[in-house]
Amino acid sequence: MLDPKAQTRKTIVKEIFVIHRKPDDGLFPAWMFKDGTPQDVWDVLLTVQSGLLPRRSEITTFLSEDEANAYVNKHPVGSEIDTSLRAAIKFTDAMREKVYALMDAGRLGQPHNAGDMESPLAFDVLKEAGLIQGYNDGPDIKVLTSIGKHRLGVLKNKYGDNWTVAAVFEYCIFNLPESSPAYVAAAYQYHYYITEDDFAAGYWWRDLECLVFGVESTAIIARDMRTKASKAAGEKSSIARCERRIALLSAMESVAERNPDVLPLGAKAIAGLGLARCVEESPSLWTQGQGQVDEYLGEIRRGEAGEDLKARFFAMFPLKPPKRLKA
Known part of the structure; x- marks a missing residue:
């Protein structure tokens, strides 16, 4: 599951420039100086795009030209902006009061580009x-x-x-x-x-x-690719499993042929001896599956690995007829 507190989209700078505003400017943020003397400010107009969402513009206000230019230099066009650090200056009491007023009026937390008023x-x-x-x-x-x-x-x-x-x-x-x-x-x-x-x-x-x-079409393509990859991996795994069963039985036959006296030890013991030889001869095939030898023997014995392997197995370990229980 995604970290619910983590950033999920990269926000890329598309445009950025500075506007010098004086107190007599109609767009001057006078609310910043509720308890102080207004002074010149420098607004940085930033156009960004988060993920595949439409572009949006934001304004960050600085109290000095040097701070504004430093911000611009830090965020050139094409760079990623850290949305968790959007406050360029510390909140003054007046700024906090403005946020409180917007919050109480229900005007905070509105989605970006939420409709025709912002995006056509x-x-x-x-x-x-x-x-x-x-x-x-x-x-x-x-x-x-x-x-x-x-x-x-x-x-x-x-x-x-x-x-x-x-x-x-x-x-x-x-x-x-x-x-x-x-x-x-x-x-x-x-x-x-x-x-x-x-x-x-x-x-x-x-x-x-x-x-x-294209979010949905891209997601569908990615899903289909994962499905195909999973299917291909499953087929490859199935082939490798088949090869390991054949190799194991062949190694067991080789052990029995060289030393028939070990056959009474049983299939599991012979398989253990054969496995060592299999790993030595084909280590890449046995990077997986060494712990599944018992399963391989069961599949061979039941005929799930094919009638040929089943017949070869019982040629080494014939079925014993059932015995009647003594009265």
Whole structure:
């Protein structure tokens, strides 16, 4: 199981640059200086990509230009950034109060690129599929034609400005497979804009990311490769096991032929003598299996290793007829 506290994705720097902000700047972070005198700050705008997720931008504020430049030099484009050490400066009391306020307002912990407000992924997929003309241009003519004027009127009356979302999703329901990216994108928008079920929308969004960025297809390929490798390894192991049984029985026959007097010691004892010879003659074959000699003998004796080996075994160790118990 994965370590639940460990980082699971590498976050790679895609863009990074510095912006000098003065107190009269509209984007100046005045909240940082609630109890002090405002001074110039340097914002580092960082665009990163975590794993296969869409890119996202972040801002880290520094109180000196040297600190900002040092941060930029430490994180050049293409480098990995340690997401466990994102705080570039120590939290002041004012900064902590800001975090507390965001926490109390329920505005912390929001997923990155969680929907259309941050990423146009769903729109891009639907546009590429030819289902919409653009972000604000409504459904494509084929969607409108397929649904028909009467049904479009119903959707407009029921969903108002969001009728376009409903129309595209309805078209997908009747015309596209559920696993297609366009269907998933339309389902996401339906729940995000119409049902406002953020839980369902979140699942559709993550499914869309997995499909579009090849996560699922890559996982399936990896799974199939592991299955094939496991099957091949199993076949190789089965062949090696067969070779070890044959080699063991041949060595036992050689021991018995050279010294027939040892046969009364029994199959297990003869196998022990034969095993030493097997290992000496073919050490690579016997890197495994030396502890399974008893199993090999049982498989040979029962005929599971083939009737030929079974016959050769009983030629050395004939079955003894059962004896009647004395009264």
